[in-house]
């Protein structure tokens with residue numbers, strides 16, 4: 071593997087992890103808003119219990135992505151920084167409000183209701199904006215103005231391709247998070263909450279699959295170069311759809327835990343994560359070597375080789391130091407029954 | 417206004433906002449650590465309550481520190497893409513390592529706050545220690561990028577190309593240790609004095625509630641001790657920072673001191689303002705020879721004046737006032753700590769007089785002001801360079817227009833967050849008065865955050 075490929079793979083890995091964690095985070099915020107008045111099912115509590123300790127860690131990932139991009143591909147910074155100034159700033163503003171109010175809501179229970187709405191609504195808008203970075207990198211919305219590149223926002227806002235991505239971001243945020251919350255409530259033995267989240271997942275799964283198809287359809291017209299290259303990875307895409315059906319079946323299998331219930335959410339979650347993995351691999355691989363089509367490739371934007379070596383060494387050391395911390399964190403919040411099952415949090 | 421001015425104002429505002437919460441995010445964990453350690457040593461539950469309450473406050477402050485820092489980090493690439501291109505090629509190590517520090521802090525902060533009741537005391541102390549280390553490390557690392565802007569190293573620019581890159585030489589650039597030390601020491605000092613202000617304020621208000629009064633008194637003594645020690649260290653290290661300017665950025669020192677003519681036996685001008693027309697500092701108190709001595713440890717030291725440099729390289733002259741304000745605050749707070757120490761330990765008076773209590777209350781806001789003045793001095797005093805003698809600020813700025821709207825939006829969000837954070841802190845601490853915490857039965861579970 072070349073240095074460039076190693077670097078972009080690392081970034082892709084970060085983005086994938088962030089996508090899964092953030093979907094969860096944003097979706098949980100939305101669900102805790104939707105079910106805020108369902109006292110008896112604890113569906114809101116479940117979402118909050120997951121959300122509270124994780125948002126800070128999730129947030130570090132977004133910073134990690136930006137830092138990795140700038141340090142591995144400084145040559146892409148100028149163009150990316152310039153065209154993403156407006157969408158990036160709006161994302162930042164919403165993220166700031168959301169993160170702050172998430173913490174405030176946790177501390178002052180009386181304000182919880184109003185604040186839950188803020189995190190719920192931004193939980194839908196932010197993924198929609200974040201994903202817009204992808205169609206922007208496809209190149210068709212960047213144009214030269216007086217010798218400097220600029221984002222053509224009106225063209226972006228009238229493009230079906232952009233809306234396909236937005237629809238996909240929202241539906242899959244809600245889909246993935248309801249699935250994960252179904253699993254989390256299953257572990258916590260919260261059967262009512264489990265039923266609700268399983269139902270939501272069953273509704274949203276097919277919608278997000280449709281949205282993915284819609285992306286491919288619009289891509290064929292608007293980003294033909296990418297569509298044609300993605301077709302080279304057809305087996306990956308088919309595998310991805312197959313995993314979707316595996317997850318669907320898993321939700322109808324008899325439960326191993328409670329005789330009267332249906333579904334094996336853990337299996338469904340694993341299948342869906344594999345589904346997203348396969349699809350995003352095909353997308354990412356087809357996107358190469360372009361970071362921003364057609365101006366910036368991973369070769370043209372790459373950092374100085376000495377810097378790359380130093381960064382790479384720091385990654386290895388950093389990983390060795392952090393890994394035990396992550397394991398400990400996981401055991402305390404995802405597996406410790408005392409936390410997952412606590413009856414009346416707050 | 418042109419876009420360069422707006423970009424600078426926007427970034428400066430973001431940083432000025434972030435730094436308040438970031439500094440407290442570095443300073444308060446250290447105080448929590450001391451409180452936890454004192455609790456384990458003395459078994460006095462007051463210290464456990466102190467740690468718990470400070471942690472609650474810290475959690476709220478981090479709720480703003482983290483998103484505003486995220487803004488700062490991303491804005492750096494959005495507003496100064498030209499600068500970040502160089503940083504990416506040469507100086508990305510500190511940013512990268514900072515991510516690991518953030519992870520450590522984020523992981524253990526969540527553990528300390530949300531799992532306090534399920535982990536052992538030893539694990540709790542380890543968690544707070546790691547939070548303090550993570551926060552200090554992130555301050556040191558980000559400051560290193562700032563240090564590099566003043567004393568760039570580890571690369572050359574040849575025909576517009578960046579060559580001879582050595583990322584470790586860049587990392588250990590000449591001003592790294594002194595500058596990072598100054599920022600961390602001043603953050604520890606500020607965290608302590610802000611908590612001292614709060615304790616002093618509550619002592620004045622709860623004179624008749626013996627139990628609560630004693631609690632705040634302990635908090636005050638602890639914070640004054642820590643604040644006093646670190647204010648002394650900050651000043652000593654600040655002196656080294658100034659000597660570094662003498663060596664590496666002489667025009668910045670000249671602007672800070674309002675010195676126009678190069679000379680040995682240079683005088684130190686305290687106070688006043690720098691007048692461009694008469695090339696002098698008006699209304700200042702002059703101490704003969706002092707500047708030469710401070711800059712190079714001898715009266716013979718030649719200190720270069722602004723006239724040695726082309727006018728377009730001059731930093732704005734008002735930095736003299738900012739510099740004086742920072743140093744003034746530093747000396748005032750050292751003096752205050754000494755008075756407090758003498759009063760309490762040498763004269764053995766059990767209570768402080770009213771006027772002294774009000775001085776303690778002022779200490780927190782003053783040190784935050786010191787931080788603000790210091791930073792604006794350091795960043796504005798570097799102008800017109802974003803990387804000293806390598807890259808001009810105007811060549812680093814984004815080409816996208818329409819910054820004014822964004823500026824207004826960001827400022828609005830900072831205002832909303834400032835108001836919200838004050839309301840939430842007031843609401844929480846009104847709802848949970850110290851008296852309740854102190855009365856709780858001393859069992860392990862009550863320490864839950």
Ligand code: HDD
Pocket residue numbers: 559566595596598599602605606650651652653654655657658659661742743744745746747783784786787788789790791792793794795797
């Ligand atoms: C409570 C805060 C505080 C206090 C009391 C002081 N400082 Fe400071 N100073 C800072 C907080 C600070 C800072 C905000 O942390 C800065 C801004 C950039 C930096 O590196 O640290 C700074 C910068 C800074 C610089 C500029 C470094 C540069 O431009 O690269 C110098 C020369 C000094 N300081 C010197 C001093 C001296 C001689 C002090 C004597 C008492 C002093 N400071 C007290």
Ligand code: HEM
Pocket residue numbers: 424425427428429431432434435496499558559561562788791792795796798799800801802809
């Ligand atoms: C946290 C406290 C800080 C404050 C209050 C602060 C303040 C400011 C201000 C007021 C400006 C505008 C300067 C002018 O145009 O006159 C500025 C610019 C800038 N600062 Fe800082 N700064 C801080 C920290 C940092 C750090 C740690 C870095 C390094 C990573 C940094 C990097 C920059 C850059 C790149 C610019 C823009 C280019 C320039 O004007 O030179 N700042 N800052």
Ligand code: HEM
Pocket residue numbers: 126129130133431434435437438439441442478481482483484485486487488489490492518519521522551554555558559599603
């Ligand atoms: C010297 C001045 C600064 C100090 C002392 C400081 C300190 C801190 C602290 C203590 C935090 C909270 C960390 C956490 O809980 O994870 C924080 C957050 C952050 N800061 Fe600053 N900071 C400074 C300047 C900057 C600058 C100039 C930038 C941008 C280039 C920046 C970027 C960030 C980011 C991205 C975060 C959020 C990290 C996260 O997601 O946890 N900081 N900072």
